Amino acid sequence: MDDSRILELGVRIGRNTAKVNDYLATNNLPQPSFDVDGPSQFPIPHDESEISAARQAVLHDCLELRALMLGPREYLTSFQHNELVGQQVITRFKLAEAVPIGGEVTFTELAAISGLHEVHLRKILRLAIAQHIFCEPRPGVVAHSAVSRLIAENKVLADWLRYSTDDLWHAAYHMGDAMARYPGSEEPGETGFALSNKTNKDMFRFFAEKPERSLRFAAAMRFFTQRPGLEPERVIDGYPWDKIGIDGxxxxxxxxxxxxxxxIELARRFSSLNFVVQDLDEQVIRDAERQRPGELADRxxxxxxxxxxxxxxxxxxxYFFRAILxxxxxxxxxxxxxxxxPALKRGAKIVLNEPVVPEPDKVLPENALRIRANDLVMLELFNGGDREMADFERLFARAHSGFRFQGGSRVPGSNLWILEAEWMGE
Ligand SMILES: C[S@@+](CC[C@H](N)C(=O)[O-])C[C@H]1O[C@@H](n2cnc3c(N)ncnc32)[C@H](O)[C@@H]1O
Structure with missing residues (x-):
């Protein structure tokens, strides 16, 4: 009995679930539920590190227990190639917005509102319902769950799902073709994304010519920057901004x-700093100028x-680069x-706000899927990728011997690091 892995996982899942449950009860927090009025995200504050760790352990252990309980044969075939179809159709045809919150519609009515064929719509939504997206309180009737309600009410999240299912998914699908056609390529126009869009441009130049796709990407990025740990405010505490320049x-x-x-966040906090925001995409820059808070116009x-x-x-x-390299x-x-x-004065700082991948033997099993998946997205889209610390050091050395790379540290509560290099001169 002692060496039973499944029992060990089961016991640990029970123990950690009890810990989380006690925390919810003690703090009068709602129980997680897919009911339409259930909480839209797991109700523990991000900075409660002990309870967050217990929750993460449950999530990770459940995955391993499930895989072991399935056994290799069933486990392998349990990956569903069409898992994202529901999200794709729901966001493309705005189905979540078409269902009243707290109310009901029939499949027939929803087909009429969306213009979709009723039989197709029903098949897709019933798959989504099996994934807790919507529910079918009575045969033929659709109502919101907490998950579909979130899509209806959170436009930024819906934009992200649309980008993820229409752009990222296609790029990933073409990854094998890109590897066969362009082995070992470092070119940003020789990727799964490029093949899926029949272009040889990098994704940003491709989007720059397609205003609708470009705005969709910008909207998707807004969701990215709202994720816990990736909020712009995190950058404030991660670097001694108040020490920049002469007399601040x-x-x-x-x-x-x-x-x-x-x-904008930094300018609000540090009144002696001026900022120049640069981007390739003219539409994004003009849009940003229009949205700039009036009180910051001169800085x-x-x-x-x-x-x-x-x-x-x-x-x-x-020179600050966030999620660029x-x-x-x-x-x-x-x-x-x-x-x-050519622009650098001696002592100028190059500050990066980027993920830093731990060395292979330091990647915690519970983080491995996220870290490897994020890295792969960069390969699918750009032939780029997340780097380990030693890769950054090599990168600056390769660029010029005048850069002195100084490493950095992870921003507290964030998956991103702040890294710094100083320009020592030619
Ligand atoms: C992942 S986003 C990061 C945006 C921003 N730094 C942030 O953290 O919110 C990458 C940005 O690089 C911009 N970009 C791509 N190619 C560029 C180029 N050649 N010159 C300048 N900006 C570029 C894109 O338009 C996009 O805004």
Whole structure:
């Protein structure tokens, strides 16, 4: 009995579930439920680290217990290729918005509202219902669950699901073709994404010519920056911004900064810093300028700039890159760093806010799927990928011997790190 793994997992799941349950009861928090009025996310605060760890352990152990209970043969065939079809159809045809919250519609009515064929709609929704998305209180009648209600009420999340099912899923599907056609490629136009869109452009240049897709991507990124640990505010505590420049007066260039959400948060907090937000996408830059809070107009400016070309803002104190370098292979990340050199004054800082992958023997089993999956997305989209610390060191050394890479640390409560390199001169 002692060496039974399934029993060990079962006991641990029971123990940790009891811990979480006690916490919910003691703090008068709602029980998790898929009922339409159930909580839209698991009701424990992000910073409750002990209870969060117990919850994570339950999630991880359940996966392992399930896999063991299935056995290799059933486990392998339990991966459903069409698991995302429900989310794709629901978000594309705005089905969640068409069902009244707390009310009901028949499949026939929903087919009429959406213009979809009733039989097809029913098949897709019944798969979704099996995944807790919507429920069927009586045969032929559809109502919201807490999950479908979230899609109806949270536009940013719905935008993310649409991007994930329409863009990421297609790119992943074409990954094998890309590997066969372009073995070992570092080119951003030779990817699963490129094949799925019949282009040889990188995803950003492709989107820049397609305003609707570009806005959808920007909307999806908004969800990304709202995820626990990835909020722009996290960057505030992760770096000594108050020490920048002379007498605290400094300039930060937010390279590839999109709408400049991080710069806006930093500008609010540090009144002596000026920010220039740069992005390739003109539409994003104009949109961001329109949305810029009026009180920051004199300290946050926007400009269109391609970071593969020479950096036009000379002598800034910090060149900040958030979630940029992991998009690009080493060949292209090197180009991005080299394009800064003509603008750099001695002592200028290159600050990265990026994931850092632990070395293989340090990846905790409960984090492995997330870490490896995130890395793979970068490969599918750009032939890029998340890096280990030693990879960053090699990258700066390859770009120029004048960069002194100083490492960094993980931002508390975040999956992203702040890394720094200093320009020592040619
Ligand atoms: C993953 S997003 C990160 C955005 C932002 N730094 C953040 O954290 O919210 C990558 C950004 O790089 C921009 N980008 C891609 N290629 C670029 C290029 N060649 N020059 C400048 N910006 C580029 C994209 O438009 C996009 O806004």
């Amino acid at each position: 007066l400094g300039t930060v260039v937010d390279v590839g900064g999109s709408h400049g959400r991080v710069s 946050v400016s926007y400009m269109v700039h391609d970071f593969f070309t020479e950096q036009p803002i000379k002598g800034a104190d910090v 992991h998009n690009w292979s080493d060949t292209y990340a090197t180009k991005i760093l080299r394009a800064l050199i």
